[in-house]
Amino acid sequence: MFRRSLIAVTAAATALVLASCSAGGNPEPTDDEAARGDRLTLISISSPTNYDLGVGAEAGTRSQFFEAVFDTLLRADSAGEISPRLATDWSYDDTLTELTLTLREDVTFSDGTALDAAAVVASLEHTRDGSSQAAGAAVGQTYEAVDDYTVKITLPAPNPSYLGSLAVTSGLIAAPSSFDNDDVDTNPVGSGPFILDTESTVIGTTYNYTANPDYWDPESIRYDHLTINTIADPTATLNAILAGETNGAVADNNALEEIEGAGWDFTESEGAWEGLMLYDRDGAMAPALADVRVRQAINMAFDRESLLEAVQGGHGTVTTQIFMPNTSTYDPELDKMYAYDPEGAKELLTEAGYPDGFTMTMPLIAAFQTSLDLLKQQLADVGITVEYVDPGQGQYIASILTPKHPAAWMNMAGIGDWDAIGYMVSPAAVFNPFRTQQDQVDDWLYEIQNATDEADASMTDLKAYLVEEAWFAPFYRVNGNYTTDAETDYDASTWVSGAYPSIFGFSPAS
Incomplete structure (x- = not known):
C-alpha cells in the first residue's frame, strides 16, 4: 500500500x-x-x-x-x-x-x-x-x-x-x-x-x-x-x-x-521557500520601496496558490513569512497575512503616490525563467513594471550582494530562526545588501541573541513585524519529496x- x-x-x-x-x-x-x-x-x-x-x-x-x-x-x-x-x-x-x-x-x-x-x-x-x-x-x-x-x-x-x-x-x-x-x-x-x-x-x-x-x-x-x-x-x-x-x-x-x-513511498520535507526579496527598504535605488504600503501592495499582487501549482505542481505550502514551521514561536497566521487582492494592491499604490505604478530592475536567472515570468506578469497586473537584467554567467548572487538591484527572486533554504536572521534580517546579514537597520528590530535581536527572558516574545514580535512591514514577499514553501x-x-x-x-x-x- x-x-x-x-x-x-x-x-x-x-x-x-x-x-x-x-x-x-x-x-x-x-x-x-x-x-x-x-x-x-x-x-x-x-x-x-x-x-x-x-x-x-x-x-x-x-x-x-x-x-x-x-x-x-x-x-x-x-x-x-x-x-x-x-x-x-x-x-x-x-x-x-x-x-x-x-x-x-x-x-x-x-x-x-x-x-x-x-x-x-x-x-x-x-x-x-x-x-x-x-x-x-x-x-x-x-x-x-x-x-x-x-x-x-x-x-x-x-x-x-x-x-x-x-x-x-x-x-x-x-x-x-x-x-x-x-x-x-x-x-x-x-x-x-x-x-x-x-x-x-x-x-x-x-x-x-x-x-x-x-x-x-x-x-x-x-x-x-x-x-x-x-x-x-x-x-x-x-x-x-x-x-x-x-x-x-x-x-x-x-x-x-x-x-x-x-x-x-514518499517522505515530504519543506526544505526551502521561494519568493521575492525586497532588499531596498530605505528606497536608495527604488524610492517606492521605502513606503510600507508599496511593499504590502507587492505582497497582495501575488496569487500564491496559482504560483505554487504552476511552478511546483502544488507540492508545498503558501506563505507570507520567511521562517519555517519547526520552531516554538512559529505562527501559522503569518503564512496567510496577504490574500491575493490586485485591486487592493492598486489602491495601496495610489495611496502611496504611485497611481501609475513604478519600474524596478531585477536580475535574471535562466534556470528559473518560469517563476520570473509569472512574477513579472502578476506585478504588471497591478501596475509595477519589472525590467530583468542579465547579470552574466554565475553572477546572479553577486549582482544581488553588490547591490545592483532593489529586489530579486530567491530560492532560500529552510533554516533555523537565528540562521535566517543572520542571512536576511540583521544589519550585517548577507542578504541585507542595503544594510537596512531599525532600532526596534535591533532591540529584539539583542534579546534573542542573549537568550533573555524576553527572547521568545521578541522572536514572536519580530516575525510579526517583518510580515506586517513586508520586508519580504515569499510565495510558498516547497515540499521536497524523498522516495524509497x-x-x-x-x-x-x-x-x-x-x-x-x-x-x-x-x-x-x-
Whole structure:
C-alpha cells in the first residue's frame, strides 16, 4: 500500500522511533545487528568535492557522503531537539559564549587512533582554518582541551543556533592522524557508522561503504553495506528508480505520479521557500520601496496558490513569512497575512503616490525563467513594471550582494530562526545588501541573541513585524519529496533539514 509521510514540525515528531525488526531472509540477528539489511543503495545529484574537512566539509546534496564516515558532536531531529552523539553533556557559561562539552570515552577513529579532547580540538581547528563551507561559520572561535574528554569552545558572540550547527557540518570530526595523508581528499578517516571502501569506490560516480565493525553505537547501523551513486540528470534518476536500481532518491515533483504507480513511498520535507526579496527598504535605488504600503501592495499582487501549482505542481505550502514551521514561536497566521487582492494592491499604490505604478530592475536567472515570468506578469497586473537584467554567467548572487538591484527572486533554504536572521534580517546579514537597520528590530535581536527572558516574545514580535512591514514577499514553501522502495522504511523524525535525509533514518522494511 502506498504510504506518504510528512516530516512533522511539532513535538510529536520526537515521539517517532525506529522500529526494531528482522529483515526477511537474514539469519537470526544479535541485539547489535537487529534489523540489519545487506545493502542500502541511494542516489545523490552530486558527489563530495573533497573528504578533507578543511576543504570539503559540505552539507546539502553531499551531506550523506560525510555523515556515513564522520560523527558529529551532537545529534538533532526534525523537531530541532538536540541529543548526545560524540558529546554526552554540554553547558554554556553565563555569557553564552563558552560552551563546555563532555565527550564519550569509548570512541576510536577507523584507523584505531583515539577520539579524545585533543583530537576534537585539532579537528575543529582544521575545519576553522580551512576553506570549506563550515570554515566561514567558525570564524573567531577558539577550542581548548580542558582534560582528556572535555572540550571548551569559545564563541566571539552568543549564537542561539550553535548547538544545532554541531549536529550537522560544523560538528563533523575527523581523525587528526589523517590530515597529512596523501589521500586525505579521497580516503576519509572518521569515527562514523561506515568506512569508505576505496578499492571499489569510483570517485565522482559510485561510493561504496562497509559497516564500521568497531562503531560505538552498533544498533544504529541498519545495513552491512552502503552505496551512494551520483546521478545528476533527473531523467536518469527516474529511470533508476523505476528499474529498481536504488532504494532511495530525491523525487522530481513532476514525476511523483509515475513513481507512486511503481509502488514507491514518499517522505515530504519543506526544505526551502521561494519568493521575492525586497532588499531596498530605505528606497536608495527604488524610492517606492521605502513606503510600507508599496511593499504590502507587492505582497497582495501575488496569487500564491496559482504560483505554487504552476511552478511546483502544488507540492508545498503558501506563505507570507520567511521562517519555517519547526520552531516554538512559529505562527501559522503569518503564512496567510496577504490574500491575493490586485485591486487592493492598486489602491495601496495610489495611496502611496504611485497611481501609475513604478519600474524596478531585477536580475535574471535562466534556470528559473518560469517563476520570473509569472512574477513579472502578476506585478504588471497591478501596475509595477519589472525590467530583468542579465547579470552574466554565475553572477546572479553577486549582482544581488553588490547591490545592483532593489529586489530579486530567491530560492532560500529552510533554516533555523537565528540562521535566517543572520542571512536576511540583521544589519550585517548577507542578504541585507542595503544594510537596512531599525532600532526596534535591533532591540529584539539583542534579546534573542542573549537568550533573555524576553527572547521568545521578541522572536514572536519580530516575525510579526517583518510580515506586517513586508520586508519580504515569499510565495510558498516547497515540499521536497524523498522516495524509497517497498523494501525500505524511512523514519522521518531523523531528517533534520535539506533535500537529503539522514542515513540513520533508513532501515529494512518491517
